[in-house]
Amino acid sequence: MSWQLVFNDLKRNKTINIGLLLLMVFSATLAILSVIMTVQTLRSIDQLYQIAQPPHFLQMHKGDIDEIAIDEFMQDSPNVTDYQIVKMINIYGEDIQISKANQTFDLSESQLDLGFVKQNPEKDLLLNGQHEKIILSQGQIGVPIILKDSYDLTIGDTLTLYDTYDFVISDFVVDAQMNSTLASSTRFLLSDDDFNLLEDKMGENEFIIETYFTSSDDASAFQTTYENAGLAQNGQAVTYRMMFILSAFIDMVTVFVILLVSILALIVAFICMRFTILASIEEEIREIGILKAIGFSFHDIRDIYLNKYRLIAVIAVSLGYLLAFGFSGFTTNHITATFGEVPVAVSTYLIAIAIAALVYLLIILYSKRVLKSLKGISVVDALNGKNQDQSDSHDGLYRTQSMNINWILGLREIRYKKKDWAIVFAVTMIAMVIILVPVNLLNTLQSPEFVSYMGSSQKDMLIEIANGDSVEASYQQVKAILDQDDSIEFYQEERRVRVQTFDVTNELMNLTIDSGQNAGSGLQYLEGRAPIEANEIALSYFNEDKIGKSVGDSLQLEYNNTIEEYIIVGIYQDVTSGGFTAKATNEFNGIPSEKYSFSIVVQDWIDPTTLSDYWTQVMGPEIKVYPMTEFIDQTLGGVSQQLNSMIVAVVVIAIMIVVILISLFLKLRLVKDHSQTAIMKAIGFSSRDIQKQYLVKVGTVALVGILAGIVMSQFGGNYLVNFGLNIAGIGIKEVQLIANNYVGFIAVPVVLISVVFCVTLISVQTVRKQAIMTLIAE
Numbered sequence: 001m002s003w004q005l006v007f008n009d010l011k012r013n014k015t016i017n018i019g020l021l022l023l024m025v026f027s028a029t030l031a032i033l034s035v036i037m038t039v040q041t042l043r044s045i046d047q048l049y050q051i052a053q054p055p056h057f058l059q060m061h062k063g064d065i066d067e068i069a070i071d072e073f074m075q076d077s078p079n080v081t082d083y084q085i086v087k088m089i090n091i092y093g094e095d096i097q098i099s100k101a102n103q104t105f106d107l108s109e110s111q112l113d114l115g116f117v118k119q120n121p122e123k124d125l126l127l128n129g130q131h132e133k134i135i136l137s138q139g140q141i142g143v144p145i146i147l148k149d150s151y152d153l154t155i156g157d158t159l160t161l162y163d164t165y166d167f168v169i170s171d172f173v174v175d176a177q178m179n180s181t182l183a184s185s186t187r188f189l190l191s192d193d194d195f196n197l198l199e200d201k202m203g204e205n206e207f208i209i210e211t212y213f214t215s216s217d218d219a220s221a222f223q224t225t226y227e228n229a230g231l232a233q234n235g236q237a238v239t240y241r242m243m244f245i246l247s248a249f250i251d252m253v254t255v256f257v258i259l260l261v262s263i264l265a266l267i268v269a270f271i272c273m274r275f276t277i278l279a280s281i282e283e284e285i286r287e288i289g290i291l292k293a294i295g296f297s298f299h300d301i302r303d304i305y306l307n308k309y310r311l312i313a314v315i316a317v318s319l320g321y322l323l324a325f326g327f328s329g330f331t332t333n334h335i336t337a338t339f340g341e342v343p344v345a346v347s348t349y350l351i352a353i354a355i356a357a358l359v360y361l362l363i364i365l366y367s368k369r370v371l372k373s374l375k376g377i378s379v380v381d382a383l384n385g386k387n388q389d390q391s392d393s394h395d396g397l398y399r400t401q402s403m404n405i406n407w408i409l410g411l412r413e414i415r416y417k418k419k420d421w422a423i424v425f426a427v428t429m430i431a432m433v434i435i436l437v438p439v440n441l442l443n444t445l446q447s448p449e450f451v452s453y454m455g456s457s458q459k460d461m462l463i464e465i466a467n468g469d470s471v472e473a474s475y476q477q478v479k480a481i482l483d484q485d486d487s488i489e490f491y492q493e494e495r496r497v498r499v500q501t502f503d504v505t506n507e508l509m510n511l512t513i514d515s516g517q518n519a520g521s522g523l524q525y526l527e528g529r530a531p532i533e534a535n536e537i538a539l540s541y542f543n544e545d546k547i548g549k550s551v552g553d554s555l556q557l558e559y560n561n562t563i564e565e566y567i568i569v570g571i572y573q574d575v576t577s578g579g580f581t582a583k584a585t586n587e588f589n590g591i592p593s594e595k596y597s598f599s600i601v602v603q604d605w606i607d608p609t610t611l612s613d614y615w616t617q618v619m620g621p622e623i624k625v626y627p628m629t630e631f632i633d634q635t636l637g638g639v640s641q642q643l644n645s646m647i648v649a650v651v652v653i654a655i656m657i658v659v660i661l662i663s664l665f666l667k668l669r670l671v672k673d674h675s676q677t678a679i680m681k682a683i684g685f686s687s688r689d690i691q692k693q694y695l696v697k698v699g700t701v702a703l704v705g706i707l708a709g710i711v712m713s714q715f716g717g718n719y720l721v722n723f724g725l726n727i728a729g730i731g732i733k734e735v736q737l738i739a740n741n742y743v744g745f746i747a748v749p750v751v752l753i754s755v756v757f758c759v760t761l762i763s764v765q766t767v768r769k770q771a772i773m774t775l776i777a778e
Contacts, residue, residue, distance in 0.1 A: 010308065016276055019664040021312050023269040026653065028320025028359045029327070030262030034255050035355045036328045037335070039348045041251040044339035045244060051131050052176035053123040054243060055210035057219040059226065060185070060235030062090075062206045062466070070209060073229050079222060082212040084123060088115035088187065089195075091161060091203040092621035098151060099158040107151070108616075111626060111634040113185040115206060118195035124210055126189045127174045131340045134171050134189055141167035142189030145338060146181060148172050149641075159188075162202060167194070174340045177238070181635060182246045182575070184236055204622070207232065216240040227498065227510045234594065235466070242579075250639050251335050256724040257438045257646050258331070261653060264430050266359070268657055270366050272664060275423050277305065277370045279668045281377075288377060302371045306364070313363040317356040324352065334642055406692040414697055420669075424698055425705040427661040428752060431654040432709020435748050437717040438650055440737040442643045445636050447738045448628050453573050454635070457492070457522025459599040460608045462631055463615070464624040466595055474623055475596045481618060482598065487606045492518040496595035497588045499559040504548030511543070511557065512594070513582045520570065520583030526734055527551045528570030534586045538570035541733050542579035560590045573732045658752060659759050662698065666763035669694075677767060691764045695757065702756040706749045714739060 010017050067085060074083045091114055093107035107114065119126060125133050126142060134142050141159050157169045167190070178186045190198070209232060211222065219239040227233055281288065291301055325344070336342075414421055444450055452458055465474045482491050494516040503509045514520075520530035520538045528551040531538050537555060544550055555566045566584070574581050602608055608627035615625045633640070670677075680690055717737050725732050739745075 010311075015667055016664055017308075017312060019660045020269070020272055020276060021316055022660055023265065023272055023657065024313060024316030024359075024363060025319045025323065026657065027262055027266040027269050028317045028356060029323045030258055030265055030653075031359055032320055032324035032352045032355050033327060033331060034259040034262055035351055036324055036344075036348060037251065037255045037258065037331055039351055040328070040332050040342065040344070041248055041255070041335050041339075043345060043348070044335050044342045045247050047342050048127070048131060048174060048176050048339050049244075051133075052125045052127055052174075053212075054176035054240070055124060056213050056216040056240040057211045057222055057226075057237070058177065059209045059211075059223075059231075059233050059237045060206060061209065061232035062204060062235055063232075064205075065207050065209075065232040070231055073226070073231060074211070077222065077225070079213045079218045080211055081214055082123065084120065084210050086117060086120060086124065086208040086210060087199070088117050088206045088208060089198055089203040090115050090206050094621060095162050095203075097160040097163070098153065099160065100152075100154070105151070107147075109630075110147070110150075111624065111631065112181070112183070113206075114188065115185055116188045116190055116195070116198065116203070118190055118192045123212065124177065124208075126187065127176075127340060128171050129174060129336070129340045131174070131342075134173065136170060136189060136191040136194075138191050138193045139167060140170040140191060141194075142171045142173040143169050144178070144186040144188065145172040145174055146179060146186060148337075161198070165194075165198065174338070176247075177243050179338060180246045180249065182249060206235065221507070224507075224509045228500075228508075234471075247339070250338075250642050253441075253639050253724075254331065254334070254642050254646055256721075257441075257643065257650065260437060260720060261434050261650055264434050265653070265657060266362070268427055268430055268661060269363070271423055271426050272661055273309065273363070273367060274370050275665065276668065277309075277367065278373065279672065280305065281373065283671070285377070288374065292377075298375050301374055302368070305371055305374075306367055309367045310364060313360050316363075317360045320359070321352060321356045406689050407696055409693050409696075411696065411700065413693075414700055421697060421701045423665050424662065424701040424756075425708070427658060427665075428702045428705030428756065429709040429712060431658050431752060432706055432748065433713050433716070434654040434657075435647075435651055436710065436713035436739075436744050437720060437737075438643060438647050439743050439748075440713060440717055440739050441721055442640060442647060443740040443743075444735060444738045445640055445643070446632070448632065449738060450632055450636070451628055452522055452524045453732050453735065454575050454632075456597070456628075457518075457599050458628070459492075459522075460602045460628055461600040461612060462624075462626045462628055463598040463600065463619075464595065464626075465597070466622075466624070470622075471593055471596065474619075475593070478596070478598060478619060478623060481615070482600070487603055487611060489601045489603050491598050491600040492516065492521070493596065493598050494519050495587075495593050496597075497559075497591040498594060499557045499588070499591070501547065501555060501557050503546055508558075509546070511547075511582055512580065513537070513584050513588065514597070515584050515586055515588050517585060519585055520572065523572040523574075523583070524734075524736075526571045526573060528568070530572075531569055531583060531585050534584075535564070535566050536569045536584065537566040538572055538583040539568055540574040540579055540581045541571055542574075543582060544571050546580065559588065573734070575732060655751070655755055658755055662702075662756055662759045663763055666694070666698070666760060670764070670766060687767045690767050691761070694764045694767075695760055698760045699753065699757060702753060706752055710744060710749070713744070 065085070070083075070085065074080050093110045093114060096107045096114060098105055098107070117126075119134065119136075128134050128142075129145070136142060143153055143159065147153060153169060153172075155169055155171070159167045159169060161167075171189075173187065173189050175187055177183075211219075211226075213219065213222065216239075219241070223237055223239070227237075288301060328344075449458055451462075456462060463478055465471055465478060479493070482488055494514040496512060496514050499511050499513060500508055501511045523530065523538075525538075526541060528538065537557075539547065539549075539555075547555070549555055549568055551568055551571060553568050555568055557564050557566055570583075572583070602611060609630065612625045612627045612630070616623075619625065677690060681687070714737070718735070721737060722734050725735060
């Protein structure tokens with residue numbers, strides 16, 4: 001009997017039930033999709049790592065190395081299970097030319113170090129998109145897959161080195177250790193014969209000392225031992241953990257956005273369920289009274305309603321499951337392109353089923369909670385139709401005689417029946433949050449201010465001199481050029497040195513410090529401030545955790561055969577050098593420089609990009625000159641591109657949620673207001689007047705909801721994003737989102753309020769078709 005009642009209700013209220021079904025489908029699809037992306041990202045990287053076998057620790061070094069000393073050190077290290085030295089030929093972008101069918105260009109705009117290698121025998125293999133070891137013939141070349149979309153490269157294009165050596169692009173390389181724009185380098189693959197032909201004849205040699213352990217957790221301790229041994233180490237050191245984080249970061253940002261939208265969509269579905277359940281109870285109050293009078297218990301009546309939502313929820317999560325896997329090809333496209341093709345595993349299907357079951361369970365539990373209101377309905381009240389709130393009569397018309405009567409009635413109902421219109425407020429507010437949080441995150445990542453989270457202060461340009469045999473000569477050259485250039489307003493310089501201190505377990509560790517008169521100024525500090533005095537130091541967020549000290553504590557630094565005590569005055573955020581850096585104003589005389597960097601502010605009339613091109617020609621390609629906006633774009637370009645694609649989908653989803661919810665709400669509201677509509681028509685109000693009142697009511701509440709959504713996205717959005725960053729573990733703990741004022745305060749509000757008005761206008765057209773006598777009779 002109860003199921004017959006369920007089917008009758010589904011037939012009678014098709015529009016309402018279909019709308020509720022769609023909302024549940026949205027929620028289930030997005031929730032399952034976020035899990036599929038998470039699992040596929042981790043599985044893709046894991047499978048890539050199993051086949052490619054990247055090192056647990058790598059140390060890059062430019063210039064000559066003592067291979068015998070490295071061999072002896074590795075053989076004497078008990079935790080080392082294997083190691084290899086990979087030789088790489090670094091060639092500057094302007095010496096690499098790409099020829100396509102209709103154009104020719106070079107790679108001078110690339111800020112990555114471009115290295116050329118040959119295939120390794122067994123470990124650190126360079127693979128194709130099917131996770132197969134690439135074997136090339138002479139004249140063929142494998143190009144890093146992260147450059148494919150940036151330069152629209154295709155198989156068959158020609159790559160020329162120094163206008164002399166031509167190679168045909170035959171494959172795209174999936175590189176386990178350098179597969180992200182967040183890395184500083186990327187590798188091209190040559191055949192053994194071609195590599196031997198070019199070796200020591202062009203470019204600059206750089207070596208990658210790769211080490212393997214029984215457990216990747218041994219990398220950190222080994223790094224300190226290796227560096228203290230005085231072996232080749234004038235380049236970047238990278239651990240297995242940092243490789244994994246950098247590889248997964250772009251796709252995990254996408255997962256975060258999808259998961260956020262799915263949670264908010266589920267909240268909207270709950271709001272809609274609550275409204276429809278309470279509306280159904282109110283509409284069928286007399287029938288409920290009859291059922292109670294003839295002996296139906298609370299559980300019997302609740303199950304009649306609950307079975308309908310069980311059926312809708314089962315259909316919704318089933319459709320959501322199918323749609324999630326249907327759309328997964330689109331959302332995991334970047335994963336496939338970056339890490340290669342990995343088939344969906346049985347475990348992925350099972351985890352997706354578990355998430356679908358969880359969504360179903362949440363829907364049913366919430367439905368049960370709302371249906372508890374049936375307990376408070378007595379038989380007498382139900383038979384008399386007294387479940388509606390009996391509000392006091394409020395008459396304030398005489399106070400606002402100058403206002404249009406339709407505005408008065410519309411605003412009056414909002415004022416005295418706030419709960420009835422809360423759903424419009426909640427839906428528009430959530431829709432704004434769904435759109436603005438990803439938009440503000442994208443705007444923050446693209447903002448010049450974001451460089452303050454990357455270990456540098458916000459300036460117009462950045463010049464970096466990496467470690468090498470000519471680091472000091474290059475420093476003098478750059479400084480001389482900057483001192484004589486009138487286009488510069490001012491510049492600040494930092495010198496990177498390495499000292500020793502003790503970690504939280506009291507083990508000796510190396511500490512990388514950027515020193516200079518203004519070191520640490522302009523960064524985003526979680527606590528404290530930049531160092532000012534010579535005995536003050538600021539630590540990165542990761543180093544605070546590793547060393548186990550915070551602001552106000554003293555820190556002993558060992559260098560030049562002495563131990564000096566410093567006071568920690570600040571904790572800042574940094575994604576460079578694996579997040580393990582420090583800042584100090586002390587010059588640390590007598591310690592070799594690992595790197596120099598210059599942060600530059602140019603005169604107002606100077607274009608940083610033009611000046612950057614000029615300086616690159618004057619200083620030489622071995623010195624990295626970046627306009628700051630270009631530096632951020634190339635470093636985080638992959639994240640921004642992925643987020644851009646997601647935002648389009650998010651906007652469509654948010655608008656669909658608004659359309660469905662407002663349509664459902666007005667359909668139920670118009671049914672509930674039948675008698676009121678009849679009375680208003682009887683006393684002389686036209687259908688157009690009644691429609692205007694609905695526009696006033698819905699439009700006003702929606703506008704307030706939109707304003708609340710703007711506020712929520714500005715403040716609540718920070719907490720959501722920071723929660724995701726903490727999980728990601730990339731060296732940033734806390735970000736202040738930068739709003740896109742045009743999008744947040746003009747474009748999105750105008751679009752949403754326009755959608756609301758259009759949906760309302762269409763929905764209230766039924767008022768014209770309602771005859772007075774029919775409404776009174778009902």
